Amino acid sequence: MTLPTHVKxxxxxxxxxxxxxxxxxATEHKAQLVAMLQDAGLTEIEVTxxxxxxxxPQMGDNAxxxxxxxxxPGVRYSVLVPNMKGLEPALASRPDEILVFxxxxxxxxxxxxxxxxxxxxERFAPVIEGAHAAGVKVRAALSCALGCPYEGDISxxxxxxxxxxxxxxxxxxxxxxxxIGVGTPRKVQAAMARALKHFPLAEVSGHFHDTYGQALTxxxxxxxxxxxSFHASVAGLGGCPYAKGATGNVASEDVVFMLxxxxxxxxxxxxxxxxxxxxxxxxxxxxxxxxxxxxxxxKRG
Amino acid sequence: MTLPTHVKxxxxxxxxxxxxxxxxxATEHKAQLVAMLQDAGLTEIEVTxxxxxxxxPQMGDNAxxxxxxxxxPGVRYSVLVPNMKGLEPALASRPDEILVFxxxxxxxxxxxxxxxxxxxxERFAPVIEGAHAAGVKVRAALSCALGCPYEGDISxxxxxxxxxxxxxxxxxxxxxxxxIGVGTPRKVQAAMARALKHFPLAEVSGHFHDTYGQALTxxxxxxxxxxxSFHASVAGLGGCPYAKGATGNVASEDVVFMLxxxxxxxxxxxxxxxxxxxxxxxxxxxxxxxxxxxxxxxKRG
Numbered sequence: 001m002t003l004p005t006h007v008k009x010x011x012x013x014x015x016x017x018x019x020x021x022x023x024x025x026a027t028e029h030k031a032q033l034v035a036m037l038q039d040a041g042l043t044e045i046e047v048t049x050x051x052x053x054x055x056x057p058q059m060g061d062n063a064x065x066x067x068x069x070x071x072x073p074g075v076r077y078s079v080l081v082p083n084m085k086g087l088e089p090a091l092a093s094r095p096d097e098i099l100v101f102x103x104x105x106x107x108x109x110x111x112x113x114x115x116x117x118x119x120x121x122e123r124f125a126p127v128i129e130g131a132h133a134a135g136v137k138v139r140a141a142l143s144c145a146l147g148c149p150y151e152g153d154i155s156x157x158x159x160x161x162x163x164x165x166x167x168x169x170x171x172x173x174x175x176x177x178x179x180i181g182v183g184t185p186r187k188v189q190a191a192m193a194r195a196l197k198h199f200p201l202a203e204v205s206g207h208f209h210d211t212y213g214q215a216l217t218x219x220x221x222x223x224x225x226x227x228x229s230f231h232a233s234v235a236g237l238g239g240c241p242y243a244k245g246a247t248g249n250v251a252s253e254d255v256v257f258m259l260x261x262x263x264x265x266x267x268x269x270x271x272x273x274x275x276x277x278x279x280x281x282x283x284x285x286x287x288x289x290x291x292x293x294x295x296x297x298x299k300r301g
Numbered sequence: 302m303t304l305p306t307h308v309k310x311x312x313x314x315x316x317x318x319x320x321x322x323x324x325x326x327a328t329e330h331k332a333q334l335v336a337m338l339q340d341a342g343l344t345e346i347e348v349t350x351x352x353x354x355x356x357x358p359q360m361g362d363n364a365x366x367x368x369x370x371x372x373x374p375g376v377r378y379s380v381l382v383p384n385m386k387g388l389e390p391a392l393a394s395r396p397d398e399i400l401v402f403x404x405x406x407x408x409x410x411x412x413x414x415x416x417x418x419x420x421x422x423e424r425f426a427p428v429i430e431g432a433h434a435a436g437v438k439v440r441a442a443l444s445c446a447l448g449c450p451y452e453g454d455i456s457x458x459x460x461x462x463x464x465x466x467x468x469x470x471x472x473x474x475x476x477x478x479x480x481i482g483v484g485t486p487r488k489v490q491a492a493m494a495r496a497l498k499h500f501p502l503a504e505v506s507g508h509f510h511d512t513y514g515q516a517l518t519x520x521x522x523x524x525x526x527x528x529x530s531f532h533a534s535v536a537g538l539g540g541c542p543y544a545k546g547a548t549g550n551v552a553s554e555d556v557v558f559m560l561x562x563x564x565x566x567x568x569x570x571x572x573x574x575x576x577x578x579x580x581x582x583x584x585x586x587x588x589x590x591x592x593x594x595x596x597x598x599x600k601r602g
Contacts, residue, residue, distance in 0.1 A: 186562070
């Protein structure tokens with residue numbers, strides 16, 4: 001089986017990671033993290049979220065962060081936009097891409113964004129239109145695509161039932177997100193296959209959580225289908241909101257180590273990535289959650 | 302690609318795990334760990350080592366542990382035997398299998414057991430003969446099969462160069478061991494393919510360390526070759542002797558979670574396995590290293 005020769009890695013640490021950390025990180029430290037990530041070779045970075053600071057105070061400095069980053073040619077910066085209210089300030093911050101999110105689980109969508117899946121799609125329509133009118137690409141995250149903290153198992157049929165209308169709405173790219181980390185290779189391949197029925201190969205990403213240690217295997221299983229776009233969070237920033245003390249986003253360092261071993265190009269320098277993770281972990285006052293980072297730092301002594 | 306329907310899991314926690322923990326665990330706690338593992342459904346357990354207590358004081362109670370365990374029909378108990386001196390007391394303890402070990406790396410063998418690979422093989426000859434005369438199976442661990450802390454990269458040729466004489470010496474089964482956890486899927490498949498040239502499929506095991514988070518993916522990649530025997534250590538017991546604070550043996554809980562997800566039978570009850578890991582982690586005064594254990598324990602509250 002031939003694997004892809006290149007992988008596009010999107011680091012979600014500054015947004016998805018820091019949003020789920022208790023500590024409030026200073027704007028300048030967020031900008032420095034972005035700088036270190038792009039210096040390490042990342043070309044896709046999820047920077048911040050234009051959600052209400054009432055709900056997510058950690059992202060209250062969204063516009064300031066976007067203003068503070070030093071944009072590097074060839075790097076694409078994305079921001080999360082939950083609704084029309086967030087669209088205007090988001091577009092004003094000049095992102096290359098916006099991220100909207102829904103879920104494959106009805107129960108999760110109700111609890112997380114307080115509406116049905118169908119209603120979440122209706123809300124997307126003007127957001128997508130507005131972004132496209134401004135020449136900004138729209139990516140959709142499909143949370144709970146492998147399992148739900150409330151519903152349990154999620155089937156490939158449920159995945160496709162949301163993927164299809166997302167594409168019909170004009171969404172450019174889709175993230176198959178294993179929000180609680182319960183996916184295993186065959187189930188991941190089944191979900192990915194459904195996404196690939198509706199989106200081009202280059203526009204389907206895997207967003208895996210390592211809560212049960214399965215993320216790298218799920219990336220490998222996705223590579224076997226030709227998928228070559230993945231999300232990861234430097235230093236494993238974020239944790240798991242559904243199980244205190246458990247792991248959340250897969251660590252970027254661990255993903256890069258595997259891809260290096262497989263001879264797959266990412267353009268990322270592992271040592272500098274470890275530096276970026278060590279920096280932000282220092283700001284948070286803890287160790288990186290990445291196994292690779294720990295091993296590399298232990299070897300550095 | 303069809304994966305095996307059953308996997309034989311060998312828990313190395315009581316020996317390989319506890320040998321690399323600083324704390325000296327009481328004999329009764331070791332016996333209780335073995336009891337909890339077999340109650341969880343493990344049918345292969347590496348119990349102790351008949352190495353000199355001067356070198357490995359943690360295993361100084363080897364005979365006492367073997368006398369203390371309550372043997373369950375259908376469960377196979379193995380012990381490590383480094384040399385002829387260890388063989389007599391080992392056989393007196395009535396194991397079902399003994400484990401001998403060498404490495405695919407000349408530098409590692411010199412540093413670890415103070416002889417060349419060729420000399421290590423010579424030392425095995427009478428040990429194998431003695432074990433077979435007593436009707437006891439012999440398994441060989443091939444350490445550093447994917448990489449060496451001193452030599453760096455290890456090739457598939459180097460693996461085969463030791464696998465072949467081991468088989469010629471009459472060794473019954475072989476463990477391809479990634480002692481420092483640097484293996485990635487394609488490299489693992491290449492090493493496994495060499496082992497499969499000389500040993501029957503049922504007698505080739507994967508022994509992966511999770512130091513760089515790669516172990517589960519390497520198990521999955523081995524499953525793709527039909528390999529269906531793996532080692533793991535409950536609660537990730539053991540750590541990594543080559544990088545302080547880094548992860549060592551892959552956690553049994555994480556392996557079982559993946560295999561359950563793949564619909565592959567192990568006969569192991571994950572909840573009871575988590576109990577066993579929580580028990581021994583409590584004895585050691587720390588958290589289980591297993592991501593699955595942490596997530597399951599967090600959910601239990």
